[in-house]
Amino acid sequence: MIVYEYPFNERIRTLLRLEDLYEKFSFFLQQDHPYQHHVALSLIFEMLEVAGRADLKSDLLQELERQKQTLLGFRSNPNVATDMLNAIIEDINRINAALMACQGKSGQNIRENEWLMSIRGRTIIPGGACEFDLPSYYAWQNNSAEQRRADIAHWFAPLVPLFEAISMALRLLRESGNTTKMLAQAGSYQQMLQGKVYQMIRLRLDANLGAIPEISANKYMLWVRFMSQDGTLKPRAFESEVPFELTLCNF
Known part of the structure; x- marks a missing residue:
């Protein structure tokens, strides 16, 4: 992981x-x-x-x-x-x-x-x-x-x-959050944060999936796009489902 x-x-x-x-x-x-x-x-x-x-x-x-x-x-x-x-x-x-x-x-x-x-x-x-x-x-x-x-x-x-x-x-900080199992559909995941302030996101996934998360977030929304790499290490969109664990941390 x-x-x-x-x-x-x-x-x-x-x-x-x-x-x-x-x-x-x-x-x-x-x-x-x-x-x-x-x-x-x-x-x-x-x-x-x-x-x-x-x-x-x-x-x-x-x-x-x-x-x-x-x-x-x-x-x-x-x-x-x-x-x-x-x-x-x-x-x-x-x-x-x-x-x-x-x-x-x-x-x-x-x-x-x-x-x-x-x-x-x-x-x-x-x-x-x-x-x-x-x-x-x-x-x-x-x-x-x-x-x-x-x-x-x-x-x-x-x-x-x-x-x-x-x-x-x-x-x-890391121990402050609750971990939840999530599933990204077609390599993308979005979650509304409804203005709640967090300090850090922790995302855990199986290394064997070959999925790499690109995370962007603010106090309103979290968006994770999963990418993969080919033999030249050039990133491309990951289009399959991606199971992962998400922890939203806040002091």
């Missing part, structure tokens, strides 16, 4: 972009080759660009606090697993405290590192990070994999609370 997600607003779009970059960064950081660590470092620079919004930290703090207050209201419900609920609330408290302790703009420690900024300036140029452009960077790449990994983890450490907050916010 493949899960496709579609954000309704720029705030959720930013969180999903950062989550995607962090997952790629975590993968490449655990590898050993200098080229793979170069990708990990480049991904940190991309994260800084996406996380450049000054209000991202405050947005996350406010949203997690709001979710905590909502969860606290469930404590008196006998049908709720108290231990699980308390664990989530504890996690939110820990993440909020760590995020509040972060001073300055996200990634400020990296922006103040002249050596890293010199690498960042060259990596945006195609082929600009060659050994003759950045001999000190080339020397660093010849360190052991363990040393390079430790350096990158050290540079990234001040960003960890931000990404823990992003992970928690998206987890709560």
